[in-house]
Amino acid sequence: MPQHTPDLPPELRPLAEMPLLKRLAARFFGHGLTRLRAQHRASWLHGQADGFRSGHSAGVDYGYKEGKAEGLEEGRQVLLIRDSRSTEHRPPNVDHNLFDDWRLPLSADLKKRMKADVARLLPPHAQPSAAQWKMIFSDTPSTSVIAGAGAGKSTTLVLRILLLTHYLGFELSSMTVVTFTRESRKDFINKLIELFGVWGRALSLKEARDLVRTFHSRILPMVRSLPGFERLQAFENLSNRAQNGDEEVDSNPFDLRINDAQRQQLNACFHSLHTRDERFRELIKPLSRHALQLKELERDHPDVQKRVAVTELAAKRDEELCDTIEDLWFRAGAWPIKGIEPNRQAFDINGATFHCHGYIPTLDAWVVLGFDPRENPQVCRPNAKLTVRAEWAVKRTLFQAFCRKPLIWLDSYESSKRVLASLAGDASAGPGFDYKVKGELGSAPLLDCFVAAAGFIENLGLDVPSAVGQMSFAKDDPDRYFFEALSLFWRALEDHLLDQKPPVMTYNRMFALFSEHSPENLKLLSDELLRPLSHLMIDEFQDVSPQIVSWIRASLAEIRSRGPAMHVGRGAQRSSLLCVGDDWQSIYGWRGSSPAYFMEFNKEFPSPSTTKVMLSDNFRSHQHIIDAAEHIVRAAPSIAGKKAKASGEPKALLPVNVMDRDDQGMAQRLIQHYRQGDSILMLYRKSSDKLLIEQHIQSVVNVDSNLPYESRRIKQLTYHSAKGLQADAVFLLGDCQHLTSSPYKNQVYRMAGLGKTGDNEPYDNAQKDEILRLAYVGITRAVSHCYWYVDGQDTQAANMPKASDRIGKDKPFFADHRQGQKLA
Known part of the structure; x- marks a missing residue:
């Protein structure tokens, strides 16, 4: 315990507080008086004060120890109640997750068994990489797979479906695989039937078609289930020609042409x-x-x-x-x-x-x-x-x-x-x-x-x-x-279409009926209609639109709210979402699509746990093709950490050749590759360019068009139409350039919450990024050779950004033969 010196008169204060000379004199005279047995009153009082201090200190120490011991003993007999209640009222948190907190039941033995089957049944070049196995075996409710060009995502996705059905016993009716176009749907169905056959399971064409869908073919049955809409037709599918049932619900979302019936x-x-x-x-x-x-x-x-x-x-x-x-x-x-x-x-x-x-x-x-x-x-x-x-x-x-x-x-x-x-x-x-x-x-x-x-x-x-x-x-x-x-017209048109016999509705109106803005409509749907969306796998997810995202979220929220009762007696339980895409291949912003939902996947699709997979192996192109394409697109915002590497059979490293527009020279080089037996993609930005080039390559086009479709080696397409395709030699005709500014699209982009805060031209700025992604898509179609013919400077668009501005100087993966570059 601390000691306190009591207040004393000067004559009774401790010697230690006296000046040095006085202290020495006091000690000298005090010693002599002690020997004479003399008593000095002040000294006696000093001694008395010292005794008081030391006694007080010792007493306090003793009392403290004794008191503490007794107090602890007594304290053991007393129940101390503290009021820990908060004075602040706080309601429970809201669970915004679209999924329950669950995991796929993947045991070590099951994984081992499937890996052994894949090793036995598939050829060496088709064996999944470590990253692909991570995608196949993802056990979390949500999974985002960043799959660059040539990453082999389709085969991996088929193996994922095989895991769910063959090894886990999920019913096909509990899942949907979504592709964006008729062509990609057809290719995926063929791959699915083929691989299921390898595992000894016969999958009928109808079963495969029911599983692999477009978004449009999933929404139409939902609307048709409502009273009075049993025979509803989609405006986009109106036609004067007879259609079979499957074509009726399957359209190309990027086809903007209006036919006679519409x-x-x-x-x-x-x-x-x-x-x-x-x-x-x-x-x-x-x-x-x-x-x-x-x-x-x-x-x-x-x-x-x-x-x-x-x-x-x-x-x-x-x-x-x-x-x-x-x-x-x-x-x-x-x-x-x-x-x-x-x-x-x-x-x-x-x-x-x-x-x-x-x-x-x-x-x-x-x-x-x-x-x-x-x-x-x-x-x-x-x-x-x-x-x-x-x-x-x-x-x-x-x-x-x-x-x-x-x-x-x-x-x-x-x-x-x-x-x-x-x-x-x-x-x-x-x-x-x-x-x-x-x-x-x-x-x-x-x-x-x-x-x-x-x-x-x-x-x-x-x-x-x-x-x-x-x-x-x-x-x-x-x-x-x-x-x-x-x-005025659009509201009148929607009413006019509904008045038809049978009624007609646009796909956008259908999605809006079952979006987050009207969740009560989803309550009207049967379990059978919702169940196929329980385990949803979406390819090309970077091209999804805000309208579709809202419908997906609303559907998943409704499935979760119905709980286990929806899945009684079934192998497939609860719900999951797996999205595969590449934000670098998002090229449909002019139609309202946005890569933001893929780039911000965790935020847009809240889940208790998410698996993120990066498929960085490119099984299509050699490293120079990959590096050239990535060099151009890297200026656009993207998912962090992306860098593809060439895999599979080693190929000769040839640079992407950039040249001034030369239709005759391009035709000669194309014919040369055709005669060497190469497959060829000629990609153009303007249909007028296609007609100009066709004049020079008519001889080989005529020969090629006489072959069966599967054997043809020349395809002429727009940059946008080429996604998913590949060829030994790719000829790119024209630059990728943002040419205009759209006041109305900038306004509605802001209304939709797209673009950066405070950006007055969010659509235009998104398009400046998209032209880089379009060039990336074009270049990455190439297996071995890529030739890029760029037009001369257009004075009207001289100040507008273009993809060729990003061509790397002195980079081994570019060979820039343009005259202007040589002079510079």
Whole structure:
């Protein structure tokens, strides 16, 4: 215990506190007085004080020890109750997991038995790697498999299905394998039947088809189970030709073409809405005028600079030119046009007088008749040096550059018929004009534009009228009218389709019916309809859309909520999700897909435990092909830690050859590879490029097309269509470039929560990453040889990013033969 010196007068304080000299004197005199047996009062008091202190200290020590012992003994007899209750109210946590906390019952003996069977039944080159076995034997409720190009994921996925059915006794009816396209589905079904046969199990084509599905073929039976929708048809599958049952529920989600049966429904809806809705009619007018109006040309455009010098000469002959063209239209029965007043009006064009042919009061627009392309291009006016077609081209250019009045230029007799129908209020054939939404590469019929824009919005999991209501456009932006018209049209179309006998619905509407926004609808489904989604395996998961993700999550949540009662008496219990993909191969962002759900798999599909597998072996290409493709794509955000390595049979390391566009040289090299017996993929960005090249390679194309399909060695496809394919030699024609900016897609991307926080152009920035992934897909189709022919610099897109900007200088995996690079 600590000691405390009591407060004492100076004469009674300890010697130790006295000055040194006094201490020495006190000790000297004190010693002498002691020998004389003399008593000094102060010394006696000092002694008394010292005794008090030492006695007090000893007493405290003794008392403390005794008291502690007694207190402990007594304490053993006392029950001490403390109030540990929290004053804060806290409710239980919410379990957001989509799965129960369970594991596949995979014993060591079972794994050993399957490995032994695989070693015995499959050839050496088909034996799974350690990473592939990790995917096959994943026992957690959720599994994400990052499988790069050529990783052998299909065979691994089939072995996973074999594990569940053959070794664990799961019923086929408890699982679904999802592929994205008809072609990939067909290939996977064949592989599945073949491998099951090796294990001595006959799998019928029907069983395989029921197991391997597209998302579309899973959602349609769900909707058809609802009262009144038993014979429901999908709008995307409408056709005038007879279909068998399987084709009816199996479509290509990336096919945007509209067929005659679909157009018939679109036109009928447009006609009905145009007739009864005044606001819709008002919106179509400015769209029609904008679409038909002659597009402006900048005054410094080369064509303008070339033709402005002959302005006065062109003005002198203009009335005669008007007469000649009017006569041609009259003879063709295309003039006059009802709804167009045939009044000639004079215009001042760059200080000279020119004329138009008529006026449309309903559109407040002037009309100029053009030279129909079906007329003889050599037709001339009497004594004229130029053809009528050439004179018309000069006039058109001058009007584009210097006319600022609303002007409709009718290029052909055919286009006039559409305008005539539109002006006559005959909307049964549709609007009758094309439109170009800002950000799209080209114009298309108005209703096709409606379908494309609505599809994009809905793929992002958004409702079209609600999304349009949140958009903003400049007052004079025609897209403002387009999207308001779309909002009215889309709601009317959905009602119109449901009124058909049998009813019709878009796939997007079907998925929305059973999404997280309407989980109560899932309660209406039977166990039999939900059970196939219990153990879900999805290939090409990087191409999934927000709409599909919402449906998957809602379905898995409903399966979990039904609990064990859903699986009584069955080998397959509970639920699981296994997704295979490669974020570097996500190339369908223009349709509303996003790799974000795969990259953030754990967050998007909450699970008690997840297995992550990285399949980094590439069994297709040699290392130079792999390194070149990865060098380009690595600038895009991706899952961390990806690096593929060439596996299997060693191949010669040949660089990716990058060359200037040379159609003749490309054709010669392609023919050379064909004659050597190589398989060939020619991939192009524009269909016009395919036609140009075909002129040079027609000889081998003709030979190849006479062979049975399986034996053909030349395939000509777009970059996007080539995914999943491979060839000995790959010819890439054209760069991968982001050419436009899409204001509306940026807006709906933000609404869908895609892109980085604060990014005002999330869609455009996502597309800049996607062009790199598209180049990666193209290059990684190659087994041995890859040739990339890049166009010269396009002045209109000079500042837009392109994949070839990422070609590595002085890298052994690139050989850059471009003239510009040599000069540099």
